[in-house]
Each structure stands twice: as structure tokens, then as C-alpha cells.
Amino acid sequence: MEVSSLPGGREQEILSGSVWRCPSCCSELRHVAPVLECLGCAREFPMVSGIPDFRLTIPSFLDGPADMALARELAESSLSLEELVRTVYSRRLDWDRARVELRTRGVISARERLHDELGGWLKQVTRGETFLDLGCGGGMLMAAAADLRPDLTVMGLDASMTWLVVAQRYVRERGGDPILAAGMGEALPFADSSIPAVVSLDVIEHVDDPDMYLAEIDRVLQPGGRLALSTPNRFSLTAEPHVHVWGVGWLPQPLQAAWVRKRSGKSYDGTVLMSSFVLSRRLRRMTQLQFRIEVPRISPAHIAQFARTKGRIAVLFNTISQTSVFRPLFLLIAPFFQVVGWKRG
Numbered sequence: 001m002e003v004s005s006l007p008g009g010r011e012q013e014i015l016s017g018s019v020w021r022c023p024s025c026c027s028e029l030r031h032v033a034p035v036l037e038c039l040g041c042a043r044e045f046p047m048v049s050g051i052p053d054f055r056l057t058i059p060s061f062l063d064g065p066a067d068m069a070l071a072r073e074l075a076e077s078s079l080s081l082e083e084l085v086r087t088v089y090s091r092r093l094d095w096d097r098a099r100v101e102l103r104t105r106g107v108i109s110a111r112e113r114l115h116d117e118l119g120g121w122l123k124q125v126t127r128g129e130t131f132l133d134l135g136c137g138g139g140m141l142m143a144a145a146a147d148l149r150p151d152l153t154v155m156g157l158d159a160s161m162t163w164l165v166v167a168q169r170y171v172r173e174r175g176g177d178p179i180l181a182a183g184m185g186e187a188l189p190f191a192d193s194s195i196p197a198v199v200s201l202d203v204i205e206h207v208d209d210p211d212m213y214l215a216e217i218d219r220v221l222q223p224g225g226r227l228a229l230s231t232p233n234r235f236s237l238t239a240e241p242h243v244h245v246w247g248v249g250w251l252p253q254p255l256q257a258a259w260v261r262k263r264s265g266k267s268y269d270g271t272v273l274m275s276s277f278v279l280s281r282r283l284r285r286m287t288q289l290q291f292r293i294e295v296p297r298i299s300p301a302h303i304a305q306f307a308r309t310k311g312r313i314a315v316l317f318n319t320i321s322q323t324s325v326f327r328p329l330f331l332l333i334a335p336f337f338q339v340v341g342w343k344r345g
Contacts, residue, residue, distance in 0.1 A: 023187040049075035054183040061270040071161035114144035125228040135203030139167025146176030155179040186212040190220040200229040218287035223345030234273035236335045276331040291341030295334040
């Protein structure tokens, strides 16, 4: 890192050893307090609690100024982790107290559930020294990784600066030191072939341009780098998991939002589910990845919470869905998909 002076006495640090690159032109950055500045196109990127904001656009589901204001408020507060999460949810005017408490408990408890996933299907992707959690939200996966692998370098990118402030606290409380930034999946702030592994759980269905999102993951992955992503199935026989309405994916996409609004009164903006065929076609067209789409097993921890009959059905589902005979059928109708891929080197 080089340090020099600017007119007016301001110091600049040229971040030659930094992981970050300008999401617009991929040039290196320099720290000109209180922002990062691109050495190529001179764009400036503000920071909150040391977290740079690399968003070139703000997604439609997010109020950008409100997100930054709340992030700064939380960064300067002395609230506990649970209070931070509760504050974020309580700012949603259409949420009642019961829903706020339910979702708060979900974020706090998710870390332990994610231990099982890190020891299971995610193990082959996160086995190295570093991985990027793309769409990290409140940092639950990174916190779980910090529990299991104190030596692991965890990086997180999310569209919400507010949730990144929460993630920073969450991971630090578990002994980790996360590398975080606000950004969009369609314009990643990394150099080509610089990231060894990417995990992106339940994100692709929310991005504005899934093709560009996949192309950007492919661009930043190192040769031999690994990807794990999950997403709900459009043609699942279960209720749509975001709004808990049946039959959403079986309708033509232009009719889905109206159906959800009629059945639940909820908005369905910013969510587009895919079938396994569409997801597979996009991966082949936009990436150099070799990949496999899997039907996830229902975890023993979840089955233990089911009533006896439901638990037996879940065990039967785990057995049948993994067989070569029935796998194609379950790729059509299963609730979720898991994708594990590796970049040709």
C-alpha cells in the first residue's frame, strides 16, 4: 500500500494489495478519506463502518437513502446483535410485532442450522482458505463458518448496507473478521479470476439480470474455483417459499404478482423463480462451469421437528429423490435446487 498527499493535505492510500476493484471499470482503488476512489474512472465509493458501497445502481426493492441512513445509525449504536436485527425488521411498516419477532429469531438461530450445510453439501466449496458469500444478508453463513473454521477468510457482498452492518457484528461476535462490501451481483467489485469459491444461497431469483449475475461469478472465479448456489423451484408442488402461496410458478410470469396479491395481499416484485431446465441452460450459456443440479435432502434436524407421519414422508422423500430412476421427476417438482459447480481450469 502506497501513501501520498493530495492538495489540501488529504492523504491517499493506493490499495494495490486490496481485493477490491472498481465495479465499473475493474481498476484499482485508492483511499481518499472518507471514500474509495477509482484510479481509472475516478468514481467515488462511500463507506459505512469501513464497508465500501460499490452499488452502481440500487435495486427496486430497496430505498437507497433510507438503507444508508439506517446503516449509519446501527453502526454508531451500542445495540446487541439481536437488537440490531429487531431494529431492521421493525422499520418495515407493514410488519406486525409477531412477524418481527419471528424473523429476528430466525436470523439469530440460522447460524446453528447452517453448521449442517457447511459440513454437508457446502463442504467441498468452502474447504479452502477463502470464500465469498454473495448475497450474504445478515451474515449468518459467514458467522457459522467462523464458528467451524477460525482460520477461514470470509467475504460478503450484499445489496443492503444495513444488513452488512449487522453481518459485521454477527461475524465479529463469532471471532471472525469479515471482508464486506455493498454491491450488486451483476457488477462484482473484484478482479478477473481472483476469487477461489463463491456461495450464493437463495439469491439468483432476486437479481434483475440472472444472466449477468452468472457471467460475473464466472468472471471472478479462479480456474478450478468452485460455486455453490441454491434457489427455489418454479414448478414446486409446495407453496412459494417467499409469500407462502400455492401455484405461483405454474402461472405465466406476467400473472404471478397479481395472483400473489389476490391470495395474500403481499407484493411479489423482484422475485422470478426458475425451473431446473432454465437454470441449467443459463449456466451453460453464461459460464465455463461444470456443474450438477441436486435435489436437497431434508435434514435430520428438520425431520426431528415434524409430526410422526410427516417425518416418515420426509424420510421417504430423501430416499426416493436421490435415486437415478426418480431424480429427473424430482428435478421437475422438488421445492428447491442446489447447484455445485467448478470452473474449468
